[in-house]
Amino acid sequence: MEAVIETAASCVGSAQSAAQTVFVAENVGKSFGPTQVLKNISLSIREGERVAVIGPSGAGKTTLFRLLCAVLKPSEGRITALGHDTGHLRGNALRGLRREIGILYQNDNLIPHLRVVHNVLMGHLGHWSLPRAILSLLWPQDLAGARKALGEVELSEKLWSMPGELSGGQQQRVAIARLMVQQPRVMLADEPVSQLDIRLGREIIALLSDIASRMGTTLLVNLHTLELLEGHFERVIALREGRLFWQGAPSEINRELLLELYGAEYRAMHLDDVVLSAKV
Numbered sequence: 001m002e003a004v005i006e007t008a009a010s011c012v013g014s015a016q017s018a019a020q021t022v023f024v025a026e027n028v029g030k031s032f033g034p035t036q037v038l039k040n041i042s043l044s045i046r047e048g049e050r051v052a053v054i055g056p057s058g059a060g061k062t063t064l065f066r067l068l069c070a071v072l073k074p075s076e077g078r079i080t081a082l083g084h085d086t087g088h089l090r091g092n093a094l095r096g097l098r099r100e101i102g103i104l105y106q107n108d109n110l111i112p113h114l115r116v117v118h119n120v121l122m123g124h125l126g127h128w129s130l131p132r133a134i135l136s137l138l139w140p141q142d143l144a145g146a147r148k149a150l151g152e153v154e155l156s157e158k159l160w161s162m163p164g165e166l167s168g169g170q171q172q173r174v175a176i177a178r179l180m181v182q183q184p185r186v187m188l189a190d191e192p193v194s195q196l197d198i199r200l201g202r203e204i205i206a207l208l209s210d211i212a213s214r215m216g217t218t219l220l221v222n223l224h225t226l227e228l229l230e231g232h233f234e235r236v237i238a239l240r241e242g243r244l245f246w247q248g249a250p251s252e253i254n255r256e257l258l259l260e261l262y263g264a265e266y267r268a269m270h271l272d273d274v275v276l277s278a279k280v
C-alpha cells in the first residue's frame with residue numbers, strides 16, 4: 001500500500017488558512033547527536049482540530065510533541081506555533097507561548113505534596129504574579145474556579161485530597177481540570193492513558209475530546225491504544241521511523257495500513273481485534 005504523504009506546500013496551505021493554523025511544521029528534522037530521529041516532517045494543525053498521532057515505539061511522536069511546544073528546537077526546517085517561529089523564541093515570548101499550550105503526560109502530572117485544589121489552581125500559574133501564586137498556596141485563590149473545573153471532571157469531592165489518595169484515572173482527571181483552569185489554546189496529551197486500563201482510557205479520552213470541543217481548544221493526542229481513536233478525532237497522523245508516513249480520517253485506516261505502519265509490533269498490539277470507524 002502506498003503511503004500518502006503531503007508535500008510541504010499542500011500542508012502549509014494558503015495565507016488565509018495559515019491564519020487559522022495553530023501549528024505548521026515545514027521540512028522539520030531533529031537530531032540528537034549523530035542520530036536523526038525526525039526527518040523532513042511537514043504538516044499543519046488547524047485551530048479547533050482534534051488530532052491523534054500514532055506510530056510504533058521510537059517513531060518520534062514524543063519528539064514531535066516536544067518540538068511543537070518549543071521544549072525542543074528543530075535541527076532543520078521550521079516550526080510555527082501559534083504564529084511564532086519556535087527556533088527564535090526566547091524569554092517572555094517563549095513563556096507566553098507555553099502559557100497557551102497545555103500539556104498532559106502519561107503520569108506524574110500532579111505535584112504529590114500539594115492538595116488537589118492547589119494542583120488544579122496551578123493552571124493559573126502562567127497568569128498570576130509570584131506573590132499571588134504564593135498566597136494561593138496558603139489561601140487558595142479562585143476556589144470557585146477550582147470547584148467548577150473539578151465538577152466538570154466529576155471529582156468535586158476530592159478538592160482537599162492529596163494526589164496519593166487518588167487512583168491513576170482520578171489523577172488524570174485532576175490534571176484535565178488543571179488544563180481547564182489554564183484555558184490553553186492547544187492541549188497536547190502525550191500518551192495520557194498508557195498507564196490506564198482500556199475502560200479508564202476510554203473515559204479519559206472521551207473527557208479530553210469533549211472538553212476540547214466545548215472549549216474550542218485544539219487537541220493533539222499521542223496514542224498507543226488504537227481502539228480509542230473511534231469517535232474522538234477528526235484526523236490521524238502516523239509517524240514511522242521519524243517520517244510522516246500517513247495522515248487521514250480514522251475511517252480510512254485499514255489493516256494493510258496498520259500492518260505497514262507497525263511492522264513487527266502489529267501482532268503484539270492485537271491490531272486485528274481493533275475495529276475502527278469514524279463517528280466524529
Ligand SMILES: Nc1ncnc2c1ncn2[C@@H]1O[C@H](COP(=O)(O)OP(=O)(O)OP(=O)(O)O)[C@@H](O)[C@H]1O
Pocket residue numbers: 032035037055056057058059060061062063064
Ligand atoms: N533526548 C534524546 N536524546 C537522544 N535520543 C533521543 C532523545 N529523545 C528521544 N530520542 C530517541 O529518538 C527516538 C524517538 O523517540 P520518541 O520518544 O520521540 O519516540 P515515540 O514515538 O514517542 O516512542 P514511544 O511510543 O515508545 O514513546 C528514539 O529512538 C529515542 O531513543
